[in-house]
Amino acid sequence: MATNGKKNHNNKKRIVKVKVRFSWKNFFLYGFLILFTLFLFMGFGSSFESKQTVPLSNVIQDVKSGKVTEISVADTQLTVKEKGGKTLYSTKESGTSIYSIFKDSGVDLTKTKISVQDTSGVSNWLNIISSVLPIVLMIAFFYFIFRQARGAQENIFSFGKSSAKQFNKDNPKVTFANVAGVDEAKQELTEIVDFLKHPEKYRAMGARTPKGVLMVGPAGTGKTLLARATAGEANVTFFSMAGSEFMEMLVGVGASRVRDLFNTAKKAQPAIIFIDEIDAIGRQRGMGLVGGHDEREQTLNQILVEMDGFTPNEQLIVMAATNRPDVLDPALVRPGRFDRKVVLDMPDVEGRKAILGIHAKGKPFTPDVNWEKVAKRTVGFSGADLENMLNEAAILAARLSKKAIDMKDIEEAATKVKLGPEKKRLQTEEDRKMTAYHEAGHALVSWYMPQVEPVHRISIVSRGFSLGHTMVEQIERSHETKSRLLEMIAMMLGGRAAESLIFNEITTGASNDIEKATDVARSMVIEYGMSNLGAINLDLEKRSMYEVREVSPEMQAKIDEEVKRIMDEGYAMATKVLKSLRPQMDKVVEVLLQKETIESDEWISIVGEKEKRVSPFAEKKKA
Numbered sequence: 001m002a003t004n005g006k007k008n009h010n011n012k013k014r015i016v017k018v019k020v021r022f023s024w025k026n027f028f029l030y031g032f033l034i035l036f037t038l039f040l041f042m043g044f045g046s047s048f049e050s051k052q053t054v055p056l057s058n059v060i061q062d063v064k065s066g067k068v069t070e071i072s073v074a075d076t077q078l079t080v081k082e083k084g085g086k087t088l089y090s091t092k093e094s095g096t097s098i099y100s101i102f103k104d105s106g107v108d109l110t111k112t113k114i115s116v117q118d119t120s121g122v123s124n125w126l127n128i129i130s131s132v133l134p135i136v137l138m139i140a141f142f143y144f145i146f147r148q149a150r151g152a153q154e155n156i157f158s159f160g161k162s163s164a165k166q167f168n169k170d171n172p173k174v175t176f177a178n179v180a181g182v183d184e185a186k187q188e189l190t191e192i193v194d195f196l197k198h199p200e201k202y203r204a205m206g207a208r209t210p211k212g213v214l215m216v217g218p219a220g221t222g223k224t225l226l227a228r229a230t231a232g233e234a235n236v237t238f239f240s241m242a243g244s245e246f247m248e249m250l251v252g253v254g255a256s257r258v259r260d261l262f263n264t265a266k267k268a269q270p271a272i273i274f275i276d277e278i279d280a281i282g283r284q285r286g287m288g289l290v291g292g293h294d295e296r297e298q299t300l301n302q303i304l305v306e307m308d309g310f311t312p313n314e315q316l317i318v319m320a321a322t323n324r325p326d327v328l329d330p331a332l333v334r335p336g337r338f339d340r341k342v343v344l345d346m347p348d349v350e351g352r353k354a355i356l357g358i359h360a361k362g363k364p365f366t367p368d369v370n371w372e373k374v375a376k377r378t379v380g381f382s383g384a385d386l387e388n389m390l391n392e393a394a395i396l397a398a399r400l401s402k403k404a405i406d407m408k409d410i411e412e413a414a415t416k417v418k419l420g421p422e423k424k425r426l427q428t429e430e431d432r433k434m435t436a437y438h439e440a441g442h443a444l445v446s447w448y449m450p451q452v453e454p455v456h457r458i459s460i461v462s463r464g465f466s467l468g469h470t471m472v473e474q475i476e477r478s479h480e481t482k483s484r485l486l487e488m489i490a491m492m493l494g495g496r497a498a499e500s501l502i503f504n505e506i507t508t509g510a511s512n513d514i515e516k517a518t519d520v521a522r523s524m525v526i527e528y529g530m531s532n533l534g535a536i537n538l539d540l541e542k543r544s545m546y547e548v549r550e551v552s553p554e555m556q557a558k559i560d561e562e563v564k565r566i567m568d569e570g571y572a573m574a575t576k577v578l579k580s581l582r583p584q585m586d587k588v589v590e591v592l593l594q595k596e597t598i599e600s601d602e603w604i605s606i607v608g609e610k611e612k613r614v615s616p617f618a619e620k621k622k623a
């Protein structure tokens, strides 16, 4: 989909060339290798032949006995032809004439033909070449190595010739129809689309034309997708670059890349420039080794300069995305820059249904798949999670050679996306029992608590880091009540309470539960004003970078005290509930050890429907 756009890359048909690349570097490299091999052969040449070499005395002997018909001499090499076609090789000392050798030995040379090749010229040349060539090759070799290194450096300076990905109009188009569950964001962006399509309308009214849009939202909510869709909807060119891509080893590169990106986009307008994950530039103070503060700042400044430099005639929109708006430099969001903010939230149940609808296209499903139910059960899933889930479900169904994806595949895929794949761990019987009681503890406390949703599944199959899991159905709420939060804390601590109750021993398996419960308790105290400290915000972490807020040490001690009190109460409540439900707990554990997983129907058949009762925490409040 994404063509790695060179400048002015017109998206005509792309021809994939099978490249047999000629380059001087390769030419010399291979040339060097070939010549080197040749030299090797030449050098060893004589030793190969020496296998058949006979001593000169033998040759003299043979000549004497009249066997030899012909001797040819080249430098020190003698080739001796004998009667019967045999060929011998021999050597003589250089500088001595063959004639004098034979004469000294008293050989009659009349019967033997002797030819002497004048090799002096050739060997001189060979000598020269063999001494000079290696040097030439060495120089050439280093020259090209050097050139290549310099070339790499040039690449940095040349800003990788706009490494921005460019999506043109005729690419597989993404439009608003491909994005679901973010209707408000789409609504806001329609204005941008309208401006890109009919800029004259806005200019006639003297309206300040929009320049920058900042898209804010958690990961996977479709920020990148929506930016592309905006370009698709407006039918303009889309330049996309991630914030981190601006950063290089050298200071100033980021800024020059920004300049180049904007220049390229200006030539291609109307266009949208999209800077993904802009927090990579927008924050990172004193990042350390490479890049660093200066680089970040220069890059950021360049973006601001470019945006300020737009003339009213420019049909250019800069979009940026981040999931950390809190860390962005305030200069970025001033009027005339990223002054429009589009917020993308995690999809609600209707949104999830719509997103599922988009990604279910092209996949076969059995008729039993109930999208309503899937959407309801996927609370907390982002668009990317949902897409991932359907993909996992499809893989699962394919692996089991099914014809279509069924509800069970989707369930399994959802669990996998949220908790990681099943893990086969070696567990002792004692471990399993411990886990079973732990999970049964969660499940029974949640079953007892009137405001916690019914149990959806309990399992002692380990996944990711967890040994087991208990899932309750989830519904979205616009607000939480204090008593429900306390019920949740009790439920989260139910696992630990069960361990302690049954085994008189506690495990590390509850650490995650404790962490989550503490988070809730802490929020109750410092954010929601739900503790004895009253309605007061004591949240220090939420303060912005430019504001210093402090809490006195006495208050801090009170906060810690309150958090501890809430946790203790939750734990005591969980223990109390589980004590009263001991028979049910044993039964649940028995089934868990046998089947490993209990689904909601079976759960009800074991412990019965959830009973209606007043929240134990609400009672306490009245008293």
Ligand code: ADP
Residues within 6 Å of the ligand: 178, 179, 180, 181, 182, 217, 218, 219, 220, 221, 222, 223, 224, 225, 226, 321, 355, 358, 382, 383, 384, 385, 387
């Ligand atoms: P972000 O940039 O917010 O992290 P992405 O846009 O990269 O999220 O989303 C990743 C993928 O998840 C998208 O390509 C798309 O397939 C899917 N997705 C996310 N949100 C939505 C949505 N609202 N509607 C449809 N698909 C979505």
Ligand code: MG
Residues within 6 Å of the ligand: 223, 224, 225, 276, 321
């Ligand atoms: Mg993204």
Ligand code: ZN
Residues within 6 Å of the ligand: 438, 442, 495, 496, 509, 510, 513
């Ligand atoms: Zn637990």
